[in-house]
Amino acid sequence: xxxxxxxxxxxxxxxxxxxxxxxxxxxxxxxxxxxxxxxxxxxxxxxxxxxxxxxxxxxxxxxxxxxxxxxxxxxxxxxxxxxxxxxxxxxxxxxxxxxxxxxxxxxxxxxxxxxxxxxxxxxxxxxxxxxxxxxxxxxxxxxxxxxxxxxxxxxxxxxxxxxxxxxxxxxxxxxxxxxxxxxxxxxxxxxxxxxxxxxxxxxxxxxxxxxxxxxxxxxxxxxxxxxxxxxxxxxxxxxxxxxxxxxxxxxxxxxxxxxxxxxxxxxxxxxxxxxxxxxxxxxxxxxxxxxxxxxxxxxxxxxxxxxxxxxxxxxxxxxxxxxxxxxxxxxxxxxxxxxxxxxxxxxxxxxxxxxxxxxxxxxxxxxxxxxxxxxxxxxxxxxxxxxxxxxxxxx
Amino acid sequence: xxxxxxxxxxxxxxxxxxxxxxxxxxxxxxxxxxxxxxxxxxxxxxxxxxxxxxxxxxxxxxxxxxxxxxxxxxxxxxxxxxxxxxxxxxxxxxxxxxxxxxxxxxxxxxxxxxxxxxxxxxxxxxxxxxxxxxxxxxxxxxxxxxxxxxxxxxxxxxxxxxxxxxxxxxxxxxxxxxxxxxxxxxxxxxxxxxxxxxxxxxxxxxxxxxxxxxxxxxxxxxxxxxxxxxxxxxxxxxxxxxxxxxxxxxxxxxxxxxxxxxxxxxxxxxxxxxxxxxxxxxxxxxxxxxxxxxxxxxxxxxxxxxxxxxxxxxxxxxxxxxxxxxxxxxxxxxxxxxxxxxxxxxxxxxxxxxxxxxxxxxxxxxxxxxxxxxxxxxxxxxxxxxxxxxxxxxx
Numbered sequence: 001x002x003x004x005x006x007x008x009x010x011x012x013x014x015x016x017x018x019x020x021x022x023x024x025x026x027x028x029x030x031x032x033x034x035x036x037x038x039x040x041x042x043x044x045x046x047x048x049x050x051x052x053x054x055x056x057x058x059x060x061x062x063x064x065x066x067x068x069x070x071x072x073x074x075x076x077x078x079x080x081x082x083x084x085x086x087x088x089x090x091x092x093x094x095x096x097x098x099x100x101x102x103x104x105x106x107x108x109x110x111x112x113x114x115x116x117x118x119x120x121x122x123x124x125x126x127x128x129x130x131x132x133x134x135x136x137x138x139x140x141x142x143x144x145x146x147x148x149x150x151x152x153x154x155x156x157x158x159x160x161x162x163x164x165x166x167x168x169x170x171x172x173x174x175x176x177x178x179x180x181x182x183x184x185x186x187x188x189x190x191x192x193x194x195x196x197x198x199x200x201x202x203x204x205x206x207x208x209x210x211x212x213x214x215x216x217x218x219x220x221x222x223x224x225x226x227x228x229x230x231x232x233x234x235x236x237x238x239x240x241x242x243x244x245x246x247x248x249x250x251x252x253x254x255x256x257x258x259x260x261x262x263x264x265x266x267x268x269x270x271x272x273x274x275x276x277x278x279x280x281x282x283x284x285x286x287x288x289x290x291x292x293x294x295x296x297x298x299x300x301x302x303x304x305x306x307x308x309x310x311x312x313x314x315x316x317x318x319x320x321x322x323x324x325x326x327x328x329x330x331x332x333x334x335x336x337x338x339x340x341x342x343x344x345x346x347x348x349x350x351x352x353x354x355x356x357x358x359x360x361x362x363x364x365x366x367x368x369x370x371x372x373x374x375x376x377x378x379x380x381x382x383x384x385x386x387x388x389x390x391x392x393x394x395x
Numbered sequence: 396x397x398x399x400x401x402x403x404x405x406x407x408x409x410x411x412x413x414x415x416x417x418x419x420x421x422x423x424x425x426x427x428x429x430x431x432x433x434x435x436x437x438x439x440x441x442x443x444x445x446x447x448x449x450x451x452x453x454x455x456x457x458x459x460x461x462x463x464x465x466x467x468x469x470x471x472x473x474x475x476x477x478x479x480x481x482x483x484x485x486x487x488x489x490x491x492x493x494x495x496x497x498x499x500x501x502x503x504x505x506x507x508x509x510x511x512x513x514x515x516x517x518x519x520x521x522x523x524x525x526x527x528x529x530x531x532x533x534x535x536x537x538x539x540x541x542x543x544x545x546x547x548x549x550x551x552x553x554x555x556x557x558x559x560x561x562x563x564x565x566x567x568x569x570x571x572x573x574x575x576x577x578x579x580x581x582x583x584x585x586x587x588x589x590x591x592x593x594x595x596x597x598x599x600x601x602x603x604x605x606x607x608x609x610x611x612x613x614x615x616x617x618x619x620x621x622x623x624x625x626x627x628x629x630x631x632x633x634x635x636x637x638x639x640x641x642x643x644x645x646x647x648x649x650x651x652x653x654x655x656x657x658x659x660x661x662x663x664x665x666x667x668x669x670x671x672x673x674x675x676x677x678x679x680x681x682x683x684x685x686x687x688x689x690x691x692x693x694x695x696x697x698x699x700x701x702x703x704x705x706x707x708x709x710x711x712x713x714x715x716x717x718x719x720x721x722x723x724x725x726x727x728x729x730x731x732x733x734x735x736x737x738x739x740x741x742x743x744x745x746x747x748x749x750x751x752x753x754x755x756x757x758x759x760x761x762x763x764x765x766x767x768x769x770x771x772x773x774x775x776x777x778x779x780x781x782x783x784x785x786x787x788x789x790x
Binding site: 001002003006007009010017040042043044045046047052055056059060063064065067068069070071073103104105107108109110111112115116117118119133136137139140141171207208248249250251252253254265268269271272275276278279280281282283284285286287288289 | 396397398401402404405412435437438439440441442447450451454455458459460462463464465466468498499500502503504505506507510511512513514528531532534535536566602603643644645646647648649660663664666667670671673674675676677678679680681682683684
C-alpha cells in the first residue's frame with residue numbers, strides 16, 4: 001500500500017512555489033521582466049568564474065574514472081580537509097577533516113544532523129520566523145518540530161517563551177542566522193544567552209541538548225560587520241552549511257555538516273552521518289562538485305548586489321510607512337504588512353504585479369517576505385508599483 | 396543524546412571496504428599493479444567522451460544562474476522527458492516524464508521506493524545473493540529486510556522458500572537483475588513466475604505487493620542477448636536505475652525511479668518521491684549532472700572489457716575445478732569456494748595477493764565474489780596467482 005503520510009502531503013502545496021508559479025504564468029502574459037517577483041530565494045548572481053574554470057580543468061585534466069569514481073562514504077578526504085582549514089582560519093576553531101561531512105546542501109546537512117541527535121517522539125525547537133522546510137526535515141524523522149513564537153521587534157530570540165517551551169523532550173534547538181525570512185543576524189548577546197540556557201537545561205535534564213545551526217547565508221552580511229560564528233558560543237553545535245548562496249550553486253546540492261571539535265564525540269557524529277546516509281540513499285554529493293568547490297572554497301559570487309537591493313528596498317519601505325527591521329544579511333526583508341491579514345495583503349499586491357510571500361508559512365503572521373535576489377534594475381522598477389499599491393489600497 | 400542505532404552500526408565495518416583497504420595498503424608495499432584487487436565494484440572504463448564534452452559545453456555556454464539554479468523538486472522536466480522517451484523506445488512501455496523521478500543513483504532510488512510502499516513493521520523480501528547495502532536501505536526506514544535463501548545452482552529464484560516467506564506483512568519484493576554478486580540475469584520464466592506469485596498473493600491478501608527492481612547493471616549484458624525488462628512482467632513495478640555503471644559515473648550520484656505507467660497511481664508515486672525527498676534532504680541530483688546525462692542518455696561507456704574479463708576468468712576458474720555459474724551480465728562472478736568456509740578461503744587467497752570477497756555478506760556463504768572491473772591485462776596477470784593459490788592450498 002502507498003504510504004498515507006506522503007500522500008497526505010501532496011495537498012499541501014508550498015505557498016512560495018504557488019506564488020512563483022503565478023509569477024511565471026503572469027510573466028507569459030505581460031513579460032516576466034514586468035512581474036516584480038520577490039517570491040523565490042534563488043541566487044541571481046553568477047558563480048565565480050574560477051568555479052567554472054575549476055570544473056573545466058577537472059574535466060579536461062583528471063582521469064575520468066578517478067574524477068567520477070565513488071567518493072568515500074565520508075566524502076572526499078582532501079575536500080573535507082580544505083573545508084576544515086577554511087573554517088579554522090576564518091573562525092578560529094580547530095576543525096579537522098574528521099569533523100566535516102559533505103552533504104547535498106544545507107537540506108542534506110540538517111537531515112543528517114536531526115537524525116544524529118533525535119529519535120521519534122523527541123522535540124526539536126526552532127524560532128519563528130523560520131524556513132518552512134524545517135517542518136518536513138524534522139517531522140518526517142518522527143521527531144516533532146516545535147516553533148517558539150517570534151520576537152516581532154528585532155527577530156532575535158523570544159527567551160521568555162523559549163524557556164517555557166524547552167523540556168526534557170528537547171533533543172536539539174535549530175537556529176538560522178542570518179535568518180530566512182527576516183534577514184536578522186543573531187547578536188553575540190543572543191547567542192551567549194542561548195548557550196547559557198542550553199547549558200543550564202542540559203545540566204538540569206542530565207542530557208545534552210544539541211544546537212543545530214543552519215547557516216547558508218553566512219557569507220551574505222551587510223554593512224561590513226562580522227556576524228558572530230555560532231559554534232564559538234556552544235560546544236555541542238552541528239553547523240549546517242550550503243554553498244548554494246555563497247557560490248550561487250543551489251542546483252548542485254553541495255554543503256556540509258561541521259561538528260564543533262569541542263563537541264563530545266565529534267568524530268563519532270561525523271561517522272554516524274555516513275551511516276545515516278546509507279539509510280537515506282544520499283551517499284555523498286557529486287564528486288566533481290565536491291572537488292570544484294574545494295578549489296574555490298575562499299571565494300564567493302559577487303554578493304554586493306544583495307546589499308544594494310536591501311538598501312533600496314529598506315529605504316522605500318520605511319518611506320512608505322512600513323515597520324521594517326533592517327536586515328543584517330541574507331537576501332530577504334520581512335516587513336509588517338499594512339493589514340493584519342498578510343495573506344490578504346499579498347493577494348492584493350498581486351494586482352500590482354508584486355509577488356510577495358505572506359509570513360504565515362514562516363510562523364509569523366502579519367508580516368511578509370521579499371526575496372530580493374533579483375537585478376537591481378528590476379528592484380528600482382518595482383518601486384512605483386509598490387508605491388501605487390500602498391497608496392491605492394491603504395491610504 | 397546521540398542516537399544509538401547509528402552508533403551501533405559503526406562497529407560493523409563493511410567487509411568489502413576492509414578488503415579494499417587491505418588491497419590499497421598492500422599496494423603501497425609491492426605496487427598496486429601487483430595486487431589482484433577484485434574487491435570493489437568501481438567501474439574501470441572511462442566515461443564516454445560525449446559526456447565530458449556535454450559538461451564542458453554546458454559550463455561554457457549556459458547562463459550560470461540557470462545552469463546551477465535549483466531544479467524543480469521533481470527534477471528537471473526536460474531530463475525526465477528524455478529518460479522517459481529512452482525507456483519507452485527501448486522497452487516499449489509508455490513512460491512519460493511524469494513517471495520519472497531523478498535520484499542520487501540507485502541507492503537514492505531504492506531509498507525513495509522503499510519509503511513509498513512500506514511502513515515500519517512491514518517486510519521487504521529480497522533474494523540471496525544480494526547487495527549487502529539493501530540491509531541499511533530497508534532497515535533504517537523501520538521496515539525489515541527478509542532474505543530468501545539462494546537458488547545455489549543458477550542464482551534464479553528459490554520459489555519454494557519464497558512462497559513460504561511471503562506473507563501479509565510483505566510490502567514489496569526487491570530484486571536485482573543482472574545480479575550483484577552472482578552476475579545472473581533473471582530469465583523470462585523467472586520473471587513470469589515471480590509476477591504470478593505477486594499477483595496471486597496481492598489478491599489473496601487484498602493489498603498490492605510492489606516489485607522494486609534494482610537495475611544498475613541493466614546495460615552490462617553478455618553474449619549479445621537481451622535481458623528481459625522487469626517492469627514488462629508486473630504492473631506494480633518501481634524500477635531503480637543508476638548511471639553509475641553504464642556511464643562510469645558512480646561518484647556523480649545520478650539515477651532515477653521509473654514507475655511503470657501501468658502501476659496504479661503511478662504519477663502519485665512520483666509526487667510522493669518528491670515529498671520523501673523533503674524529509675531526507677535529497678532534493679534532486681546535481682543539476683549539471685542531470686543535464687549532461689540527459690544529453691548522453693543513449694550512450695554507454697565501452698562496456699566490452701567486462702565481457703572479455705568474464706570470459707577469461709570463467710574459463711580459468713572452470714579449468715581450475717571451480718563450480719561457477721557463467722555470468723549473463725554485470726562485472727561480477729560468484730564461484731563456489733574450495734572449502735566450506737569462504738571467509739577462510741578468501742583469507743588464504745590474500746597470501747597470494749588475490750583480494751576476493753566471501754559470499755557471507757551477500758547472504759550466500761560458501762561462495763566468493765570477484766569484481767572484474769579492472770584492466771584485462773591485470774586479469775591475465777592474476778591467473779598464475781590464482782592457479783598457484785589453488786594448487787598450493789587445495790591439491
